[in-house]
Structures are given as C-alpha cells and as structure tokens.
Amino acid sequence: MSSNINLINKNNLRDRLSLLSSELNVSKWDLGASIAKDVSVQIDKGQPKQLKASQKSSITIRVWSNNQIGITSTSDLSEVGLRKALSSALQASHFGNKEETPDFSICSKEELPKIDNPFRKQFGVKKLLSSLIEAEGKLLTADKSIKSVPYNGFAESMFERVYINSDGALRHIEGTQASLYLYARAEESGRKPRSSGSIKIGYGAEDININDCINEAASRTLSHLYYKPIKTGKYLVCFKPEAILDLLTAFSNIYNARSVIDGISLSTKNSIGKKISSEILSMNDNGLHQANYGACAFDGEGTPTQNISIIEAGILKNFIHSEATARYFKTRPTGHGSIGSKASVSSDWPVIFRTNGQSAKCPKLDYKETTEEFVLVENLHALHAGIKASQGSFSLPFDGWLVTNQEKTSIESATIAGDIMDLLNNIIQVESKQVFAHQGVAPHIWVEELAITGDK
Amino acid sequence: MxxxxxxxxxxxxxxxxxxxxxxxxxxxxxxxxxxxxxxxxxxxxxxxxxxxxxxxxxxxxxxxxxxxxxxxxxxxxxxxxxxxxxxxxxxxxxxxxxxxxxxxxxxxxxxxxxxxxxxxxxxxxxxxxxxxxxxxxxxxxxxxxxxxxxxxxxxxxxxxxxxxxxxxxxxxxxxxxxxxxxxxxxxxxxxxxxxxxxxxxxxxxxxxxxxxxxxxxxxxxxxxxxxxxxxxxxxxxxxxxxYAKYVEAGQMPVVLANKFGGVIFHEACGHLLETTQIERGTSPFEKKLNQKIANSAVTAVDEGVTEGAFGSIEMDDEGMETQKTTLIENGILKRFLSDRAGELRTGHKRTGSGRRQSYAFAAASRMRNTYIEKGEYTPEQLIESIDDGIYCKSMGGGSVGATGQFNFSVEEGYIIKNGRLTEPVKGATLIGEAVDVMPRISMCANDLDLAAGYCGSISGNINVTVGQPHIKVDSITIGGR
Missing domain, CATH: 3.30.2290.10 (PmbA/TldD superfamily)
Structure with a gap:
C-alpha cells in the first residue's frame, strides 16, 4: 500500500543532481534524502500542553574527486541549496581520507526485500489529542496514588527515504509510524514519589492498543509504590527483555566491524568463530523483523537490509558491515552502513533467543515461578553515562524488584555493575518466551551473579 | 504576504x-x-x-x-x-x-x-x-x-x-x-x-x-x-x-573536583529549578522558594554572560537579553529558570533562559553557564578532612530521572585515606537525590572553574557550561562492584 502522495520526487531529485554535478564536473556522486511530516501532542491534566508538527527534509550528498570523497548535509532542497551542498562536498573532498575511501555498495542495485509496511491514515491533531486526554483520564483513575502523568505523548509521522547514485541505483521507501507513551507518577504520604510507564509503537495510531499502554503504565507504576532499599552485594539477576536489549545494544561494538577496525571494539579482527557467551544464547540482527515498525529495506548506502546471525550458540558468527568495512574484511556489506565520508555502522533490530538443542546451566529458572531470591531488572537508566563501551564495563542505575519466594519488592534506588563479557559468559538461563519490545526481541535472561549497590 | x-x-x-x-x-x-x-x-x-x-x-x-x-x-x-x-x-x-x-x-x-x-x-x-x-x-x-x-x-x-x-x-x-x-x-x-x-x-x-x-x-x-x-x-x-581497580560500592564522603565536577549540580539540582519541571510537577523544589534547600556553604548561579563560555548567549531563543540569575544564595532557593511558557504557566518571571537546539524545537527553560560559587577553603583542606572516601577528579556524563534521582559516572577517581590521595579507582557511579545531597555539600574550595558540555532535554541538545570549585559532599552512594 502506498500514500500515492510522494513528499520526495525521486526522479526529479536524481535529474537535478545529475545536471548540477555535470556543471561542476563531478562524475561520481550519491545521495541519501529523507522527508518526514510529524505531528505530536502532549497534555497536562486534561488540557493540551504542547501540540507540535514539523515538515523536515534533509539530504546528504557525497562526491568523489581524484578518488577522495567529500560530503555535505543540508536541509535546503531548493536549487540554491543543492548547488551549495554539492560545491561544499567537492571542496571537502580535497580533505578526504586517501587510506580508506568508501565506494558504491556492490549491492546497491540488487533486488530489495519486500517489506509489508502498511501505510496508515493519519489521525490528525484533534483525534490524537482527544485520545491522549482520554488515556490520561483513565490512567489517573486507575489508582488513587497516581497523581499525575508528567511524561506523555501521542505522535504520528509519514516519512520517505531515498538513495540515489550516479551509477543508476535508485531506492525509495515510504511509511507511517505512530507512538504513544505514558509515564505516571504515584505518590503516597510520607513516601517518595515513584514513576514508571509504557511505550507503544505501531504503523499508525489506529494500531496502538491504548488500553494496553494505560494498563501497563498503571501496573508498572503501582508495582514500584512499595519500595525498600536493597543491601549492597552480589545477586542472582534476571533481565527483562527491554533491559537486556538496551544493554547488548550499548555494547554492539562487539559485533560492529567499524569499531573493530577502529580498535574500539571488545572484539578483534580474528574474533569471528570465537566463543563470546554462554552456549544457550543466540542473537540475530534482523531489520526485517515483523515487529520492527521502522523497518527500511535498504541502508544509507543502498545495500538491502537482511537478517544476519551475530551469535550462534555462544559463538560470534558475523560482524555487521558497511560497504567499506565489508571490503576491508573481504566480505559482502550487510546493510548496516550510513551515508558518510567515513560510513558508520549500526545495528538494526536485535533478536535474542534461546539456542535450539542447548540446555541452560539452570533450566528451571522462570521469572514468574522461581522461589530463589533474585533481582528482576526492569529498566536500565543513563546508559550514556554509565557504559564504558570500549572497556566493557557498566555501572547503571535501574528500576527493578527484589523477588523472594515470588514476592516482589520494588528497589528504592540502586545501581548494577559488571563487565559485559563476564555477563555474557555467566548467562545461566534464557527463557523460551520471546517478547516483542520497542527496540528488539528478547526473552528474560538470567545471569549468575552481578554487583548491586543499594542504600543499605 | x-x-x-x-x-x-x-x-x-x-x-x-x-x-x-x-x-x-x-x-x-x-x-x-x-x-x-x-x-x-x-x-x-x-x-x-x-x-x-x-x-x-x-x-x-x-x-x-x-x-x-x-x-x-x-x-x-x-x-x-x-x-x-x-x-x-x-x-x-x-x-x-x-x-x-x-x-x-x-x-x-x-x-x-x-x-x-x-x-x-x-x-x-x-x-x-x-x-x-x-x-x-x-x-x-x-x-x-x-x-x-x-x-x-x-x-x-x-x-x-x-x-x-x-x-x-x-x-x-x-x-x-x-x-x-x-x-x-x-x-x-x-x-x-x-x-x-x-x-x-x-x-x-x-x-x-x-x-x-x-x-x-x-x-x-x-x-x-x-x-x-x-x-x-x-x-x-x-x-x-x-591499572586502576574497580571501586567498592558503598556510602562515603567524596570530594568532587572543579570544572566538570559541576555536572553534579547541573543534574542533581539545576534541572529541577527549570520551570519545565515545575509545570510537570516533578520538581521537589516547587514550593521551596525562599526556603533552605542546600547547605549554607552553597551559593549557585546560572548565567549567560561569561565571555567566551560555551553556554553564553547575548539573547535567548525567545529574544530576551541574557542575565545572571542567582538560583541559591547561602543555601536559600532564590529563583527558578523560566522561559515564556514557564512564566505563563507557573508565574515565575522569565530569566532569559528560553533555549532550543534548533528551529525544530520550541524553546524551553534551560540552563546556560551553571555553577556553584567559590568558597573559602583550599582543595587540599577538603581532602584532608576525609578519612575514607573518594576523590572524583574527572566526571563522565549523568542524568536526572522523573522523580529527581540523579546519577553520574566518575571517569577518573582516587581513594582518599586519612586525608591523602592514594590509588586510582574506576567504575564508580554517584547516585542520589537532590533533596538529600544538596544539604550535604559542606565545604567549597576557592578554585571555581568552568567546563563545556552538552545538555539534552525537552528542547533538544544545547551547549552549556558546568562548573564549581572543589566541593565536599559528606555522604553519597557510590555504585561499583
């Protein structure tokens, strides 16, 4: 399904760039462009607080001159803007890195995978607003201790992305996306306020189950209402899917070829085939996964998106690549590159799962039934501050519970710390049920022993 | 038109x-x-x-x-x-x-x-x-x-x-x-x-x-x-x-160095003095104007006037001339940082603090150059006053949560033993809540200095300066291993 109202005229853009590049004697170029129309609403106690809309366009142009590459980004898609950007990129090419010049991806004209991105009709501000006001009202009446919903938002967007190069590649994708988040704040006399919430994403606002979001925000917030400090020490830990996805993504340098080449990875050029985690753990990076609402069929260099095995039964199977890193490793690009003078590489959509045929060290651990005492980690915070990716260490505040005989007590304020490679190797159980989170797919994962610092 | x-x-x-x-x-x-x-x-x-x-x-x-x-x-x-x-x-x-x-x-x-x-x-x-x-x-x-x-x-x-x-x-x-x-x-x-x-x-x-x-x-x-x-x-x-060892977790006194050490005040307190937090009802200081919220040793300001500083602006992004705003004076809360919407919704007068990353964001009340004013001690006197603690020489980033809990990482730290610096330690995270920690800043040294940083919040990423002299916090939770 398509909107039939394109924000970008891709053929026109290609023709204009072709003309301008000939005028400047540039024979090799490529570009990535995106246009988005977004609408979002926020409210406060039944009243609209901020209503926002934007029409954004951006384009990144790369040119090659004497085998050196130059780049410029601009938000100005007018004739004047494109000419200026092209000239600026040509100027920058004189300072291009002669030792590693990106090239067109060898896959940039290959057939793209089919992605079923339904194009949803937009709600518009009024409907987003009335839905959010209703949701806030329901959340506020879910429990008398919920006093406010300080962080909330309902947003929808239409977007298009394009990749074009002077060798004839022309990629285009369009889609719609919507998101709803509700974070409640609960207060009880004589106790500290507690807050938690829920995020839901869909192709359109109509796909989002608002009641699920309300119920999840309420139950999560209330589950933290009765809290206690935790004694500092080492604990058996179970990570909820969102938490383990955040943690592993923060350490994606382990399987990122760009980081390996740059020397800032925990892996080396010879790490493929080596054991990096417990055998029970497997992981793919699958940007095409059905739960990835933001899926794009190609990366910033026009390479098709694909499902790639990263860890198979504890063994590092593949790095993710851009065109340049794939050439360095004498392999094919994996669809993880950006458009850049030094293309960065980033993961798409991690899918973590229990390895078929492998038994865990503690196969009976189940976060709903285990009677052993453990810490259940719900969310990790401040990843930008508490992760030393190139050292492998982390020390992060978290929300969670101390679970004793299936009784959950929210932890007042605590940090969890460790080394990611130790953690991966100390995984003693990967539960079988996979959960679709907003940043990937994962089951509950158990780690033998991690340091928790509390206020006791 | x-x-x-x-x-x-x-x-x-x-x-x-x-x-x-x-x-x-x-x-x-x-x-x-x-x-x-x-x-x-x-x-x-x-x-x-x-x-x-x-x-x-x-x-x-x-x-x-x-x-x-x-x-x-x-x-x-x-x-x-x-x-x-x-x-x-x-x-x-x-x-x-x-x-x-x-x-x-x-x-x-x-x-x-x-x-x-x-x-x-x-x-x-x-x-x-x-x-x-x-x-x-x-x-x-x-x-x-x-x-x-x-x-x-x-x-x-x-x-x-x-x-x-x-x-x-x-x-x-x-x-x-x-x-x-x-x-x-x-x-x-x-x-x-x-x-x-x-x-x-x-x-x-x-x-x-x-x-x-x-x-x-x-x-x-x-x-x-x-x-x-x-x-x-x-x-x-x-x-x-x-070759530093990982720090042992626990509650202990710390000395935070000047310059980027000021990130503790920025995260722990500064964000909670923005009217965007007052509007949401997420600041514990909302009803504390002219009340004591910090130790008497603490006077803190936010300003856009220091020449050349990363957070300086001549006018804010709503066209108001910048100013020097005293937030806390000798421990007493004196002012919030306010923008146009903040003034409309909370009644606190604008302070030239309406800032945004770009045209794609509406302005919001944000910090500029934020620091604790210098005190009377030397940095050495602060360290000498501690028997067992940590000296945080260099800080990483940090953040503040919806209920006022803050955290920030220590990039370069040292053990303090009997008033002297000893071996280096890594992996420390300082965590706490502003209302608890502000009264525990008991000593400020005489070496105020500023450092540049970026701050991400409701109106995007903006340039700011954090700063302070060396300060002593009597007790804080240190996350480690």
Missing part, C-alpha cells in the same frame, strides 16, 4: 538582507496569526553553517560540512501552545505551518478579526559586530593541521595508546526572533568545540578517557589551543587509570 522562497533562501549571515521588506513580511505573518485570535505568535528563523572534522591516529578520516535553515512558528492561546517547524520556506509552506499551528488551538483564519498587531520594534541586532566570525575562524586546512598536530602529540606522549582521536566542530548559527509583543531580534553565534579521546591498552588492562573544551564567540579558539599540553594531560590520566 510576500515572504518568498527567494528571500528566505538568501545566505543571511549578513544584515543587508534584513531590511524593511523582510520586517514587513514577518509582520504580515504575525498579524495573520493574531487576527485569527492567537494571544501570542512567535517566529523563530534559523540559518546554520557547521563543520565537523575527525582525525584518527594520524589521518583525517571525516570532514562533515552541514548547512541548513528553517523556521519554527509558535502560537499561544492562553497557556496552551501549538508549535510547527518547517524547512519549506516558500510562502505557501510558511502559511501552511502557521495555519497548522493555529488549527491545533482551534483557531481559524477566516474568523472575524479579534485582535490587532501593532508591528515589530526596531531590529535589536545583537549580532551586528559579529560578522567577523565568518572570516576570522581558521580555514579547513588550518583546522585539519591543528587536529593532526594534537593526535601526533598524543602519540609522542602516550606509551600505551591504541586509539588516538581528535575532533573539532564549528557552528555558526544565525537566529532571528520576531513575535507579537514587538520583539524583533537577531544574533549571530559562533560555537567551537575541540575534543580528544584515547584508549590505552596493556594486556587485559584498558582505560578510555575523553576531554573537551568549548567556547562561544571566540574565533581564535582552535589557533590558541595548546594541543601539546592537552595531550600530555589526557595521557597522564589514561596512564593512571589503566
């Missing part, structure tokens, strides 16, 4: 394009919004030209110029507001954006004229004398040479360095604010930032250290930068931390 694509597509950055016709175009747009019944209309125009470059080891690996322009239109109806941003600068595009903002508030332009607009004031051009920024900054060739010189100094001084990175960014931002209260202002801002990052390796030992400086309005920043001194300092830190 004749606000055409051609006109807004000019390279502003030169005042000759801001003439009577331009002013008239803006007035027509504002009048259009006011006539529809809006109580306030603001147009924010931004024109930006930036450059980022990265050198790794001994090679420039990335040169990224970026140019752009756009408009943010904000309309108020009482305390409610609608905001639309666009980089479709055609007449049709701007009209569509304004109509969209009006429509969000239920206002229609075909309704009867409800109010009149009396026109914009004379242009208050804060950027008049700053056109020199366009020519006085180093060329691209000079910039790349200087950064390569720095990575070479790292090589010469770092015996265990496996990664050496130098980066430089320069942004020239022109902003024009026109609003229905007559505000008509322009500023030209120059932000520069220089960073060094290293990774030291020795067998299983690793340490990564980063340092950054940043300035506003100083074209000679890169030229004046002592790259050798900076390389020697960062290498010394990397060497010391390479």
């Amino acid at each position: 004749t606000l055409t694509t051609a006109r807004l597509s000019q390279d502003f950055l030169e005042t000759r394009y801001i003439d009577d016709l331009f002013k008239q175009n803006l007035e027509e747009l504002i009048a259009y919004g006011i006539s529809a019944g809006a109580s306030f209309v603001e147009i924010f125009i931004e024109n930006i030209d930036s450059l980022g470059l990265l050198a790794e080891q001994d090679t420039v690996t990335s040169v990224n110029p970026s140019i752009g322009k756009g408009v943010g239109i904000r309309v108020f109806l009482g305390q409610r507001d609608g905001f639309v941003s666009t980089n479709d600068l055609s007449e049709q595009g701007l009209k569509f954006a304004l109509d969209q903002a009006l429509g969000m508030l239920g206002l229609e332009t075909n309704s009867q004229t409800k109010k009149s607009f009396e026109g914009l004031n004379e242009l208050n051009n804060f950027g008049k004398s700053k056109t020199r920024f366009l020519t006085e900054c180093p060329t691209l060739r000079e910039s790349t040479s200087k950064i390569l010189e720095a990575t070479d100094h790292l090589r010469k001084n770092g015996p265990h360095l496996s990664v050496r990175r130098g980066s430089y960014s320069k942004t020239i931002q022109e902003v024009i604010v026109a609003s229905s209260d007559g505000t008509f202002c322009r500023d030209l801002r120059l932000y520069q930032s220089i960073g060094l990052n290293v990774l030291a390796l020795d067998k299983e030992h690793r340490s990564s250290i980063g340092r950054r400086i940043g300035t506003e309005g100083r074209p000679s920043t890169l030229t004046d930068w002592d790259s050798e001194k900076a390389a020697i300092e960062i290498n010394a830190s990397a060497e010391r931390m390479l």
